[in-house]
Amino acid sequence: MTGVRVRVPASSANLGPGFDALGLALAMHDVVEVRRTGGGLTVRVDGEGAAAVPLDETHLVVRALRAGCELVGHRPGGLAVRCANVIPHSRGLGSSASAIVAGVAAAYGLAGRELTGADLADALHLAAEFEGHADNVAASLLGGLAVTWAEREPGSARVRFRAARVEPHADLRPVALIPDAQSATHVTRGLLPATVPHADAAFAAGRAALAVHALTADPALALPATADTLHQDYRESAYPATLALVRALRSSGVAATVSGAGPTVLALTTDGVLPPGVDLSGFRPLPLPVDRAGVVTTPLT
Structure with a gap:
């Protein structure tokens, strides 16, 4: 080798x-x-x-x-x-x-x-x-x-x-909406508060547990399961267009979230289709199937 x-x-x-x-x-x-x-x-x-x-x-x-x-x-x-x-x-x-x-x-x-x-x-x-x-x-x-x-x-x-x-559930069909703008994790983390209200933490705990169930067993629950109180709204000043798109998609029934530290938006669909009428200006939609294999290493000879 x-x-x-x-x-x-x-x-x-x-x-x-x-x-x-x-x-x-x-x-x-x-x-x-x-x-x-x-x-x-x-x-x-x-x-x-x-x-x-x-x-x-x-x-x-x-x-x-x-x-x-x-x-x-x-x-x-x-x-x-x-x-x-x-x-x-x-x-x-x-x-x-x-x-x-x-x-x-x-x-x-x-x-x-x-x-x-x-x-x-x-x-x-x-x-x-x-x-x-x-x-x-x-x-x-x-x-x-x-x-x-x-x-x-x-x-x-x-x-x-x-x-x-x-x-993940076999029907899950994620779509990434990728903007030209970039973000830095250390910057967006700096926007997060040191503490959050107990009610927000309790909300997040319940929804995170529901998210695991929704994404593995019942994608119909993905919209309520992906609701967030811990981080996304606090970071809005770093990428307002991202949060606006997340909210527009969610209002249309799509389980959309900020992907990681942003500014990409991830839409968790079961058909890979986004609803008409949502303004995607500035974002490039890209269907991305779930990768189920993870890292793959092969020898070079």
């Missing part, structure tokens, strides 16, 4: 009330190839972000790859990394999470280790540490719908990120 090829899906996090807890894998894929060389590092990027990302050790895929290699105790020597990017950057579709997952998965692949059992749990935790939360990385890693949480390790102050994969 001279290297590995990693195919990793996009993701949409939060899904309304599931802030930092729910993530859905979407069938839009970045592909990363990592080959062993005689020495040094080369990085090539094609597609999304090609003119903006670094081409050295600071590239996010490379940083995650190095961290993964350290975790598994593998020293690959020289590397040639090639990224074919399709997932839009800074749009709320998990581009950074997919890069992190690609790097970590490549490290395990180069070491000849499969992402199963304890290795899968360790890879998830490492990727979530990079991202700061687990919802996007878990969806890209596991596919389907990811339910994530963090817990303190017994006798330690360390937090361990964990996830459970559940199977």
